[in-house]
Amino acid sequence: MPSVLIETRCQRSPLDESELIDAVHQALVYAFKIPSHDKHIRLVAHEPHRFCCSPNKTEPMLYTQITIDAFEGRSLDAKRKLYKAIVSNLAALDIPSDHIDVLLRESPTCNWGVRGGQAASDIDLGFRITV
Numbered sequence: 001m002p003s004v005l006i007e008t009r010c011q012r013s014p015l016d017e018s019e020l021i022d023a024v025h026q027a028l029v030y031a032f033k034i035p036s037h038d039k040h041i042r043l044v045a046h047e048p049h050r051f052c053c054s055p056n057k058t059e060p061m062l063y064t065q066i067t068i069d070a071f072e073g074r075s076l077d078a079k080r081k082l083y084k085a086i087v088s089n090l091a092a093l094d095i096p097s098d099h100i101d102v103l104l105r106e107s108p109t110c111n112w113g114v115r116g117g118q119a120a121s122d123i124d125l126g127f128r129i130t131v
Contacts, residue, residue, distance in 0.1 A: 001114065002028055002070040004041040009048045010061045017043055019093060024066060027085035031078050033131045063099045064090065071120065072106035073129035079104060
């Protein structure tokens with residue numbers, strides 16, 4: 001059950017925002033093998049002056065940063081698949097690959113309180129973490 005924050009430098013239509021959220025979620029389902037119903041994603045569109053990026057971007061308004069907090073345990077191969085899938089999925093939304101940064105932060109399951117205040121390490125999550 002990764003928790004995701006997508007940050008952009010421009011406003012989009014509600015439909016475009018939904019497509020952006022779905023593109024990132026689909027990458028997580030593919031690479032991390034999470035259940036398709038396990039969707040915890042927030043999207044924040046910043047005013048450009050409040051969200052800086054490298055000045056060498058050709059289309060700075062399309063710069064997108066994705067921060068993913070997840071349980072530790074995924075393989076390096078799964079992480080590589082995730083990064084590539086995110087970039088590929090966002091390309092379909094006309095976001096250049098070099099305008100996407102992904103930050104993956106992993107925590108032990110004992111550091112997540114879920115399902116009514118239980119430590120994630122104490123319950124059956126319903127999916128494998130070690131992919």
